[in-house]
Amino acid sequence: MEDVISAYDFSRDQYLEIFSLADEILKGRKIKMKEKIIAEAFFEPSTRTALSFSAAAQRLGMNVIGFSSQEGTSVVKGENLADTIRMMENYSDCIVIRHKFDGAAKFAAEVSSKPVINAGDGKHEHPTQTLVDLYTIFKTFNTIDGLNFGLIGDLRYARTVNSLLRGLTRFKPKSVYLISPPPLKARKEILRELNYEYVELNSPYDVLHDLDVVYVTRIQKERFPDEVEYEKVKESYTIDEKIVNSMRKGSIILHPLPRVNEIDRKIDVSPHAKYFYQASLAVPIRQALFVKILGE
Amino acid sequence: MENGLIVTKIKDGTVIDHIPAGRALAVLKILGIKGNEGNRVALVMNVDSHRIGKKDIVKIEERVINNVESELITLIAPNATINIIRNYEVAEKRKLRIPDxxxxxxxxxxxxxxxxxxxxxxxxxxxxxxxxxxxxxxxxxxxxxxxxxxxxxxx
Missing domain, CATH: 2.30.30.20 (Aspartate carbamoyltransferase regulatory subunit, C-terminal domain)
Structure with a gap:
């Protein structure tokens, strides 16, 4: 495995191999890769992704260099992305990049001879979040095939949605419902290439009782072209007790986090709420990913 | 020529036929032809075509268009044919296809x-x-x- 730019970069077998390795790591398998250096180039804010990549690297005994905002780097002096990446590839064995521009990770991968991992590029993709999402689902149901999915929220600007939809092409979901206010519908470019059936809805109520996985996303305020458009849709959906009470037994709520108001905090104690468990799996799955890319 | 519009044959150059009606000017733009290059250029617009209904035709003397230009033309004129003319004869028929x-x-x-x-x-x-x-x-x-x-x- 080389670069990880898109959720398409994993085959079904590779997803399952990474899940299996993450399971072994969770059970206590120790893997050490002491000579390696990971460079984190986070041009955009991050809590979970940056910290879990750092924690995963450190658990493997690797060193981490890099930055968590472009302040303090030569980018503020006008250095372009390509030159920044050229420097980082000289100093490390693998580059983890988050950037506000769509396609920045692919561009970085073309510049770098070292593997590049996309930790989120604009509104485009976030494939390692899909690893976390699918691993959580796999651990809960012991399968991904045959499940009913409901993706709720901002399906237009959420990069995690694009990656999850693409990742699901490697499995056989029974049905996928895309539930959003009309202005936040999923991108047609992404939908056109899917190899499974999907249904677009404005409201979740007709299908809630069928769903195994309810995947909620935050409205991506920072990606809206203007504030007026954001104001029209903000707080247009909330996962509350009424929704949770309609969910079938054993079904789960996931969220890539951070959340704002789209999940009522009362839901956090519900047995359906798995989003903090999901976040906890980010470290072992990213450890497994590093091992797959860099070798033991 | 169809409809009695007469455009004489060119000796050397390029003939682009079966351009969708109204897009000949866009073809000239792709080729960077502004009119002051000195080449003789014939532009025929909105003539009848058996294949595509109405069509435009562009003939350029003393210029052989390159492959990149040909590819670009296919993006706005997918069914166009491009013939390279030498000494009044068709010396090359460019097989056009939309680039991958x-x-x-x-x-x-x-x-x-x-x-x-x-x-x-x-x-x-x-x-x-x-x-x-x-x-x-x-x-x-x-x-x-x-x-x-x-x-x-x-x-």
Whole structure:
């Protein structure tokens, strides 16, 4: 495995191999890769992704260099992305990049001879979040095939949605419902290439009782072209007790986090709420990913 | 010539036929022909065509268009034929096909695409549909339709 730019970069077998390795790591398998250096180039804010990549690297005994905002780097002096990446590839064995521009990770991968991992590029993709999402689902149901999915929220600007939809092409979901206010519908470019059936809805109520996985996303305020458009849709959906009470037994709520108001905090104690468990799996799955890319 | 419009044969140069009606000016734009280059150019618009109903034709003397120009022409005139003329005879019939990949010619319409934001960024599109033409940005997945391509070329 080389670069990880898109959720398409994993085959079904590779997803399952990474899940299996993450399971072994969770059970206590120790893997050490002491000579390696990971460079984190986070041009955009991050809590979970940056910290879990750092924690995963450190658990493997690797060193981490890099930055968590472009302040303090030569980018503020006008250095372009390509030159920044050229420097980082000289100093490390693998580059983890988050950037506000769509396609920045692919561009970085073309510049770098070292593997590049996309930790989120604009509104485009976030494939390692899909690893976390699918691993959580796999651990809960012991399968991904045959499940009913409901993706709720901002399906237009959420990069995690694009990656999850693409990742699901490697499995056989029974049905996928895309539930959003009309202005936040999923991108047609992404939908056109899917190899499974999907249904677009404005409201979740007709299908809630069928769903195994309810995947909620935050409205991506920072990606809206203007504030007026954001104001029209903000707080247009909330996962509350009424929704949770309609969910079938054993079904789960996931969220890539951070959340704002789209999940009522009362839901956090519900047995359906798995989003903090999901976040906890980010470290072992990213450890497994590093091992797959860099070798033991 | 159809409809009694008479355009004489050219001795050496290029004849582009079966251009969709009204797009001959866009073809000239692709070829960078402004009229002051000195070449004799014949432009025929909106003549009847058995194949495509109405069509435009462009004839350019003393110029053989290159493959990149040919590819670009297919994006706005997918059924065009390009004949290279030498000494009044057709010396070469260019087999035109919509390219699988278009590099560095068109601009991604997504202002937040990396190709519009790094000085080393070069646009790259893959064709995901040939009829109708749809090109997809290799970096951000934003699509360009035939109309988008035409608009870019004419702008």
């Amino acid at each position: 990949i278009v590099v560095g010619i068109l601009k991604c319409q997504n202002p937040l695409c990396i190709t519009n934001n790094d000085p080393e960024g070069i646009s790259k599109f893959s064709s995901v549909s040939k009829v109708p033409i749809v090109l997809k940005c290799d970096y951000c997945d934003t699509e360009l339709t035939e109309d988008d391509v035409l608009r870019q070329i004419l702008s």
